[in-house]
Amino acid sequence: MMNSTTKIATALTGLFALAMPAFAQAPALTDLEAAGKLVFEEEIGCIECHGALAKGDVGVGPNIQGKSADEIRGQIESNELMMFDATDEQLAAVVAYLAYLKANP
Ligand code: HEC
Numbered sequence: 001m002m003n004s005t006t007k008i009a010t011a012l013t014g015l016f017a018l019a020m021p022a023f024a025q026a027p028a029l030t031d032l033e034a035a036g037k038l039v040f041e042e043e044i045g046c047i048e049c050h051g052a053l054a055k056g057d058v059g060v061g062p063n064i065q066g067k068s069a070d071e072i073r074g075q076i077e078s079n080e081l082m083m084f085d086a087t088d089e090q091l092a093a094v095v096a097y098l099a100y101l102k103a104n105p
Contacts, residue, residue, distance in 0.1 A: 026104035029097075036097025039090045046094065049081065054101050066102030069095045 029037060040046045040054070049060035056063035061081070064071075069091045075082045086094075 008055050032096040033100045034097075035089075036093035036095065036100075039086075039094045040097055043090060044084055044086060044094070053105075065098055065105065067095070067098050072073065103105055 023098070046061075046064070049058065050062070051057040054064045063082050072086070072091060072094070074086065076086060
């Protein structure tokens with residue numbers, strides 16, 4: 001038989017387990033994602049127009065979380081604001097970072 005203290009402890013443990021996902025931290029960046037963060041924030045600086053988490057909240061470019069290399073290339077070829085050069089390595093890295101942001105909003 002459970003005494004009342006045990007019952008309360010059991011209930012609290014259950015509540016804590018339920019609450020855990022809310023506190024779950026985003027997983028650490030892989031090396032490729034970290035390289036992409038550097039491209040995003042410094043090397044090319046997508047952050048200036050697309051916002052800190054690529055959410056499109058600075059009022060220039062839209063939310064680009066989860067966007068593909070083809071979509072980025074298409075913009076580089078057609079969008080006057082995005083006429084910068086990006087190597088395949090930079091594109092692959094930034095795509096990985098944008099996918100990470102989409103998965104961990
Ligand atoms: C100087 C500002 C600026 C910078 C820097 C910039 N962008 Fe953009 N980007 C824009 C604007 C503005 C648009 C919207 C263009 C349109 O809708 O015609 C856009 C559109 C896009 C789109 C298409 C979004 C969609 O929904 O179709 C992608 C993908 C994108 N940008 C990725 C990037 C990435 C990745 C970088 C960095 C490597 C970057 N941009 C850097 C301004 C910028």
